Amino acid sequence: MSKFKKMVSLAMALAIWISLFAGMAPTVQAAADPYLKLWYKFDEASGTTVVDSSGNGFNGTFVNATTWDTGVDGKSYVMTGGTSSSTTAPYVKIPNGVLNGLNNITIAAWVKWSGGSSNQWLYALGVDSSQYEFLSPKLWNGKLHAAIKNGGAEQSVDDTDALQTGVWKHLAVTIDSTTKTSVLYVDGAAVATNTNITIKPSDLYDASKDYTGYIGKSFYADPYFGGQVDDFRIYSTALTSVKVSELYNSSIDAAQIVAAAKANLSIGKTIVTGDIKLPSSYNGTAITWQSSNTAYLGNDGKVTRPAQGQPVAVVPLTATIAKGNVSANRTFTISILPDGYTMNFTSYNPIFKTDHNGNRIFTADPAALVDGDTVYVYAGHDQASLGGWFSINEWVCFSTKDMVNWKYEGVVMKSTDFSWATSGTAWASQVIKRNGKYYLYSTSGRPNNQGYTVGVAVSNSPTGPFVDAKGAPLFDNAITTGGTLSSFEDIDPTVYIDDDGQAYLYWGNGKLHYALLNEDMISIKDLNGDGQITEGADIFTNVPINGLTGGIYDEGPWLYKHNNKFYLIFPQALPQKIAYAMSDSPTGPWQYKGVILGANSEPNGGTGTINSDTSHPAVIEFNGQSYLFYHNSALPTGGQTRRSVSVERLYYNADGTIKPSYITSTGLTGVASFIQSSRYQDKFVRFADYDTRLDSKQEDLMPFKWEILPGLADEATLDMVSIQVVNKPGFYLTVYGNKVTLAKNDDSAGFKNNATFKKVPGLADSNGVSFQSFSDPTLHIRQSDPDSSQLRVHPYSSSSSETDKQDATFNILNTDEPKVPTAVLSADNSVKPRSSFAVTVSLNSVTKSVYAQDITLTYDANVFDYASAAGANNSTQIVTEDKATAGKVRLIAVNIGGITGASTPVMNLTFKVKSGVQNTTGTIAASQAKLGVAPEGSVLQAALGSKSIAVGSIEVVVDKTALIAAITNAQSLYDAAVVGTLPGQYPQAAKDAFGVAINAAKAVKDNQSATQSQVDSAVTALNSAIDTFKADVIKEVSADLNKDGVVDVGDLAMAAYYYGKDSTSADWATAKAADMNSDHKIDIMDLAYVASKIIEVVVGVDRTVLITAITNAESLYGAAVVGTLPGQYPQAAKNAFGVAINIAKAVKDNQGATQSQIDSAVTALDGAIDTFKAAVIKEVSADLNKDGSIDVGDLAIVAYYYGKGSASTEWAAAKAADMNSDNKIDIMDLAFVASKILG
Structure with missing residues (x-):
């Protein structure tokens, strides 16, 4: 058979010529700036005079020892700083007259701050501590701060943090008295603005003084400035933001600008779950970005998270920072968390200790x-x-x-x-x-x-x-x-x-x-x-x-x-x-x-x-x-x-008042302990102020409660501990000299060492414990004497007296009564008539690893109907449900991985208020809650909770349930329907009409004013449209138009004879036999269909045995029941058998198949039949813990091994839980054991 394929090709050629022209303006000598009032370049090599390069003659004076270093442009002036009482700290004295007549001002300089104490002043202009303008790299509030004051309150501009230390930064402060605006700039960018400045610089001028102010010295008794300064300028105008940026950029070359941009470039978080905002410029540089893996992180910062369960995507992201012909790269490592990623924090207090990156927060x-x-x-x-x-x-x-x-x-x-x-x-x-x-x-x-x-x-x-x-x-x-x-x-x-x-x-x-x-x-x-x-x-x-x-x-x-x-x-x-x-x-x-x-x-x-x-x-x-x-x-x-x-x-009292509580370090999950003296067993360790001592228990037990935690200095060694007082979180028993005091953890290595002890067997009684100092292992905690009972540390040896050893021996006792696990029910307090509502079952105070639950709930059957149940999270699965008795439902569930903790939701149940019920209250209660613990297979009885739920008054509502169901059904049919001319497909016109009917029904559904009659009519109309659409499906027709038993060109000739006819033609009654796709016309589609049947050549091969094998296989497949009971089959086995049957059918229906291919298909299918029969589940025992009964203890064992397979190193133990012998532990095994529990 010849096959022809029409191929259309389109070729496009685009030629784009781009010319880039760049000119260079001739260099000219800049005219003197009329606004430049003072300019200290600090390029002097010696002497005590600071030259004013503005030409205005305001030469300054170096006070005390003078040192220069390499600055941003030429040299810089070095100030070593000092306390307020220093007589040797270097600074600059500025002569008087600079502020005379100045209504507006700009003060700019390059600064390299050495850090140190707060309240250092870079400059002070004005008269004294009541009239001044100044800038501090770090005020008492921790911020870069500039202000002006004239007897009243300061008028200031603040950055969000202190000035960066150890690097050159360009600072500028402007005051515009006309607009009453002051702006603070850092490296050419505005960082703070105040639009309520009412003081003028000229207000600070005093003709009687011999100074305008100082560089490096405060008008208060503050520390002297420590660091370097270069290019200090004062203008008699408030420079615009553009001019300030130009001033910043003019002082450094392109390489410096790029280097500064590279050093200061930030993108915020590098561990992300969402898109990153990437800057395209920074202080005159252009920034482009290149991701090493655009599947997760685009060059524009767009993030695509890995799928849930996949590892974190680590993507290097490179910034190219350029100015002119100079460029530099900086690479950030971005970690993109997968969907559903959770960073867990332990819940003892404080509950929030770090961010997602592990940094303290x-x-x-x-x-x-x-x-x-x-x-x-x-x-x-x-x-x-x-x-x-x-x-x-x-x-x-x-x-x-x-x-x-x-x-x-x-x-x-x-x-x-x-x-x-x-x-x-x-x-x-x-x-x-x-x-x-x-x-x-x-x-x-x-x-x-x-x-x-x-x-x-x-x-x-x-x-x-x-x-x-x-x-x-x-x-x-x-x-x-x-x-x-x-x-x-x-x-x-x-x-x-x-x-x-x-x-x-x-x-x-x-x-x-x-x-x-x-x-x-x-x-x-x-x-x-x-x-x-x-x-x-x-x-x-x-x-x-x-x-x-x-x-x-x-x-x-x-x-x-x-x-x-x-x-x-x-x-x-x-x-x-x-x-x-x-x-x-x-x-x-x-x-x-x-x-x-x-x-x-x-x-x-x-x-x-x-x-x-x-x-x-x-x-x-x-x-x-x-x-x-x-x-x-x-x-x-x-x-x-x-x-x-x-x-x-x-907690609440019966009258609704709240029970007083305490601040604790243990919070919801920590464990508090008493530390009892071995020698005086009626005395326990307590704190009093910041001392620690032995004392008899009192009514208030909080000072006696301690939390034994991993050692602050060595968390990895099991016996290294630190002892925190429960009622003063953050305070620990600490060695101070020969005393044991209470002190706050300051995060220093010294503190951690002094607050860490090795828990060793008791010196006097090995059943007790003694606490050996981490800092000095020769020392142990002991009580000092019976009178003061203060705790101290003391050296011990084998020759120490028994009394001394007793004084250093203690018992650790649990302070709390054992917490009973409880099945707690939570739901809305009130619900509407006829409404469905959710009830959550949580397990509270679970201290052992629970892997399975057998929970029975009772409910008022006259008020509620039970609908369904599901696991409350991905790890919890409902294995078996028994709801045969009205007013009672029994649910058997497993928790993959086990659960513990203060409160864990395990089941979400759905109930519905019975029709006609209103203005009443119903109760849902746990009547049984057995918890299976693994791997030992023990069973705990949980305390039982209940929930009362009020049902309100019936409102007149229109029931659209049937309409919504009909729309859902219709939409599903519509979406699955394929338009075409082949059998099983639909004509386009039929699908269009069906879509119109669906939209009409949706309009009624969305109409809040629709009556019940209108809704019912919409249901009827849509169901009719569904029937009509189903009837329009194209059916298989015979191409043997001349009825001679074969399909050949004779039949094609008849179709061609009627070509062009349609349902309006006079001879349609005869012609419609050639309408192969039932679209009411004879066209190329009908001719193509007859032609395709002509080329289907039937090869003379024997398919009888294959057809028989397929018939037998389909009979076996149809009778097989999937499940976990004996005589049933695993789903995977049935799926594989279905695939084998479909493969055999494909060979049977292949008109070009050879006899050899058909024989091979018979052999393969017979083998699949034998394999499937062997996969039937045989009777096994579900009594895994061998206690003579089958309960949630056995189910917990299966849940414990859930997910294990024959390749697992634990398979020797786990395979006992393989109920269906499929070499893995899965939901089928859980279901089988659960079915045996129900009996």
Whole structure:
């Protein structure tokens, strides 16, 4: 047969000629700058005079020893610095007159700062400490700072951090008195602006003085400047940003510019899950990017994450930085995390210790959001330097599904993402979800000393990014203070949405305020309808808390509802403890109820959180438990401005009041211990102030509780330990001289050594323990004497007395009663009639590795119907379900990998309210919960939980269930239908008409006003359209038009004879026999079909045996049942058998197959039949732990070996769990054992 293939080729030729022309302007001598007032190049080689190269004669004087070095352009002046009392520190004295008549000014210089203490002044211009203009590379607040002052407050511009040390940086400060604007520049780029400058440089001129100011010296008793300066200039104008950039670039050549750009180039995070914003320029250079693997990271920064389960993609990303003919490369290593990647953080306090890159992170002002099965915690990222002032530039987010394993979600917003806010002011926030959107309410500072106020941002995701929702604060922070801008009064927002949909906003520092929010969540409700938001009418200020004792309401409120009572949690007084008030209404009146957290958390019974005067509460309910978040400063190097988020369980009394709690290091999962004296067994180690001693237990046991942790100096050695006091997180038993004291971990090697001990068998009793000093192994902890009972360290040897050995021997006892694992049920408190709703079963307080559960739930069958169950995560699988009895369902599940922890969701169940049920309450309860522990196969009985759920009133609703099902069915049929002319395909017109019918049904479904009658009619019409479309499918027809038993050119001639006829033709009744594809016309498609049948040559081969073999195989395949029971077959075996049958069928239907090919197909299929028969599952015993019964203990063993195969090194033990003998442990084996449990 000849085959012809029509090939069309198109050739295009494009010629593009590009000419690049570049001219060079002739070099000319620049005219003198009339605005240049003073110019110190510092190119002198000797002497005490600083030459003014501006031509204005303001020559300066070098004071004290003078040293020069290589500068940016020529030489530089070196200042060694010194304390304020130094008499030898070098500096420059600038003669008087420079500021005379100057309304505008620019001060510019190249600076190489050596670092050191804060409050060094690069320059001081003016009169004295009441009239000056100055710049400090690092003020007390840790920032590069420039300011001007004339007797009142400073008017300043601040960068976000201190000046970089050890490198040349170009600094410039401008003041334009006409626009009242000052700008601070670093390396030619503006970094800070203040538009409220009311002081002129000329205001600082005093004709009676013999100086304008100094370089390197302050007007205060501050340290002298340490570092180098070059090219110091003063202009009598405020240079534009372009001129400042030109000044920066003119001082250095292209190579220096490129080198500086390379050194300073940053792309932020290098461990990413989303796109990277790549800069295309930096300070006059052009930057291009080249990725080494564009499959994961494009040259434009676009990220494609590896699939879930794949390894992290590590991609080198190279920047080429160029200026003119000079270029340099810098390579960043980017790690792209796969989909579903989770960075886990242990949940003992503080719960957030590092970011996703393992770097220590300080977090404060926690705010928690429960969204479905996930808890999100938002916190300000404390970035202050050690001992520095608050610096909180951004909000970060962490998430968890079990309150044990936390994932770092990254930065969700910066304070500067608010168009009206300043950097470093990402203060307390809270995120609320409404109508599918997430709203972040926060505190941020306004520029130009306008104080702090509340803003609101919005996102489509709980993990951001959040964007400014208004472009302005939520309200004017002058409203609460009678028209005067408040500094800190309007901070710390909290938002709660009540059951009726009304949202309430509380906030305030020192005074408590509240307002109602509109449904848009970004505006205050105008309660009196006067078109404006005012105090007293719309914003209610200074809300009283009745009965408040022990200090004032301070700040940081948190509003929530529990069992129909409203709670207002807040920090009280300084140092802040967490207190609360209650009310029956979200607007009060509020009744003070006392302190929740803080008692005995400081020495001498203090009430503040550890090393932090501030705290900030957040309360949530999750998986049937209540939790309280707060912050302290427990991490190493933490402090007042470097804080850390912690969490405790929250418990209620029967009357709804909250049980007081304690700050702990153990949090939700840590283990606390008593350390008992071996010699005096009624005495235990406790702390008192910062001393440690033995004492008898008292009513308050917190000072006696300790956490035994891996050694700070040696975490890898099992017996090396450090001992942290539970009630003072971050404080450890520490060797100090011959004493054992309590000290804060400062992260130094010395501290870690002194706070690490080797746990050895007890010197007096090997059943006890003794603690050997890591710093000096000859020393052990002991009590000093019975009177003082203080702990000390003492040398021991084999000759030491028994009494001395007893004094150095201790017993470690668990402080807590054993925690009982509990099956906890969580669901909505109320549901609508006829609605479906979810119930989550969680296992709480699980301390052993649970691999299987056998849980029976009972429910009110008159109220609810059980629908379905599924694992709550990818690791949990429901193996067997027994729902035969109404009001009862038994579920057997496995947990691949095992579970432990404070709270782990394991099952998600779906129930539905029975038809006609309303205005009642039903209960769903766990009546049995057996937990299988592996690998030992033991069974634990869990405590049982229950959940009562209220059913509301029936609303008149239109049931669109049948319509939605019909649309789904129709759409599936439509999507699968192939347009064409072959049998099984559909005419285009038929598919188009079917699509119109589907769209008409969808329009009724989406019509919120559609009646039940209209919906029912739409169902009928669509089902009719489905039937019509199915009937339009093209059917197999015979091409033997002349009925002579063969298909040949005679039949093709008949089709050709009727070519061009259609259903409107007069002879259509005869012609339609040639319509091979039933499209109501005779065309080329019909001719092609007859022709294709002509060329199907039947070869004279015998297919009888093959057909018989196929018939037998299909019979066996059809009767085979997939399952795990004896007589059933593994799915994989049946799948393989089906493939073998289809291969044989393909040979049978191949008209060109030879006899040899057919015979081989028979042999292969007979072999497949034998193999499949051998794969039938035989009867095996499921009593794997050999205890005489089959229960979840046996199922746990199978789950423990889940995923193992015959190639596994553990197969000798694991193969006992291979119930179906397929050489692997999989879901089939789990299902078989589960079926035996049900019996």
